[in-house]
Amino acid sequence: MKLFYNRENKVLPDSRVLLKDKPEERVLLLGNEAIARGILEAGIAIVTTYPGTPASEIGDSISEIAKEAGLYMEYSTNEMVATEVAGGAANCGIRALTAMKHVGLNVAADMVMTLAYAGVRGGYVIVTADDPECYSSQNEQDNRFYALLSNLPCLEPSSSQEAKDMTVSAIEISEKLDIPVLLRTTTRVSHTRGPVEYGKLTKPRLKGEFIRDVKRLVMVPAYSRPKHPVLLKKAEMAKEISETSPYNKVVHEGKSSELSMISSSAACNYMQEAANLLGIDADILKLGMTHPLPEKKIGQFLKKHKKIVVVEELEPYLEMQVKAIAKDYAPNVEVYGKMNVQYFPREGELSTRTVAAGLAKITGKKLPIDFEGIDEKFSEIAKELPARPPILCAGCPHRASFYLMRKAYGEKALYPTDIGCYALGIASPLNIGDIMICMGASLGMAQGINRATDRDTIAIVGDSTFFHAAIPGLVNAVYNNSKIIVAVLDNLTTAMTGHQPHPGTGTTGMQVPSERILVEKVAEGCGIKYVRVVDPFKTKETEAVLREASQQSGPSVIVFRSPCTLIALREKRRKGVELVACRITEKCTDCMACIKMLGCPAIVVEEGKARIDEALCGGCGLCVAVCPYKAIECVKLK
């Protein structure tokens, strides 16, 4: 089968702007692109990642320029493997970086926690991109607590400029202490464009040397036990670095000595603007190195003031520690934040408005903008607005797969689902997806649900997610003989995060061909007896396979293989292949079956009549197959 993967036709601009060897040049960069530039300035030789919003563009930018920049990058099968590969390389004395979204660090945590003991010889940075407000995530965990848990230093940028600078600084700190360093961004840092002034590029050193040192590197109990105090000592040294770090500084000296403010990361931006809005002229201590915190610096700052406001997104990570420091340095200082009285929300992302509202409450000042008036006026508009949640694209093969599953099993079956575009199948009218927790969990949960209910259970998992975390679940199903159906929706790419390659695509992050690993071969190798590959747009064949699968006595795997429509269309346009679109003919009886069964965004209703928007239509022909009156046809577009 022809693969449709092609990054050259990406609509977004050229990552080669990152390669410019022009120090002091100012460029507009996304926070993630700024980290990619930092990688080049820090001379990092190996970059590993598993794509995940809001971290994806770090790896993607590097993938596009890796050859030219003379470094190695890979899309690893998951964040754990990514950390292992980079951790191995960093222990040969070369510089490494791994990028992942916040929940990726849960996957990598086993490696990270003990790599902290063993340490590294070349600088190693782990980027965790947190997602307050769950813009594209299943939770909004605050990964600064991983820094506390692992004793690793943590830097938190608030802008694209800092994102670049801190990538370089993180490598320096890592090499000073011989431990990995966390670089924690949030969505609003990773996905905000801002000016970045370039520094000098550093040529990466690609090859190193592995020096055998079992006491340092083999973490059996006898050797890991003494490494714990070593790590704690390094954490003490990190605290000294934090005390003098240029990232921990008073960014504004105010006239009022009564009140002062402490903040970090994106929250600090909102706080500074909110203070301006309210006319609060207070000292502001901005923290960029947030683990370990500069205890003395904060202690001295607390001593100078009566009231301290701590503004931070998500958990009261800073506030807890500021209060602990206050106990020793300034026991009478009043600390305002979100622990006892919630002046700022602990869930969701902050905004200048929410911070201003909290500050107004604390200081008794009046908000200069009539937010409540705006809310009231806007609520009139909002209540009549139809929702527009993200949906499966027109032409998406997942729609065909889900339609057929529903046709074959209906309400009879349960559908644990997984992380990817196909999670959008939960929307009406497809209604596929009953439980979704984390990467790969659909398979294991399906087994538990099947044991507990004896109902047909179909685990939905995508191709990239299959390789990422589903294989142990698959082995478990065979080993413990669970009668589940695993539906692998293979669209030949990692679609949700921006069409990155994966082990099933036959292309690597270096954009060179590689061995293509087929889901069906893996399934057979794991001992699955019933394995079938179907094209979901061949509806009759697929339906027959779906029915057959339920007759099996053990687990079965059906691979629904059809390329992501976005990639397929892009490729067709590039090659000048004639495009087709569907059209409703005069045979239409207005039965609305297409609307009721498919929920395709290209089919709209105007004046009680269904119409297909040919600009949106992917020409997949699923509606042609489902129309009971044969009133839809596929026609060539000019």
Next chain:
Amino acid sequence: MKERIETKEYNIVLAGVGGQGTLLAAEILGTAAMKEGLNVRVSEIHGMAQRGGAVVSDVRIGKDVLAPTVLDGQADVLLGFEPLETLRNLRFASEKTLVIMSDDKVPPTELAAKNKKYPKIEEIIEKIHRFTDKVVVVETRKLAKEAGSILAQNSVLVGALAASGEMPLKVESITEALQELVPAKYVEVNLKAFNLGLERAKRQT
């Protein structure tokens, strides 16, 4: 208390549907600001939220700008790529806001499923008038088609924005940025679309 305060910033809210080129338009504006040596922040939404869903991108220009998002009521321009999405972001508008809106409807699937009608453009404009009188409706699909591709509707809107007298960005900076960011083979069509949008807005404002 007011809905609008005086600042030295220029705030643009771009609202549309995933796939309409909202992010590219925002990046063009951000890049143009950089060309003029201005401080700027551009916020974007990626990933799951993008798939045919509502997309908002903010462009904030000004010396003291730090946060990437525009405060309620404080947009100088609300650039609506789709009428309902323009309504969805009216909380950022107030009496001084200029609303530039495409009349090209992208009906949310919910409408068809619930057998509801897409509201008339006149009704939508009436709602916008509750926030501001300054509304320019642009026939983006028609103009983009005239330029050579209905995919260039985003450039039509950016052109219409460039016509606004209070914009701190020069037309040349924007077209320069457009030429850098749009893939080479589509530049001509997009420049044409930009100019059609510019001319169209000049006639109305």
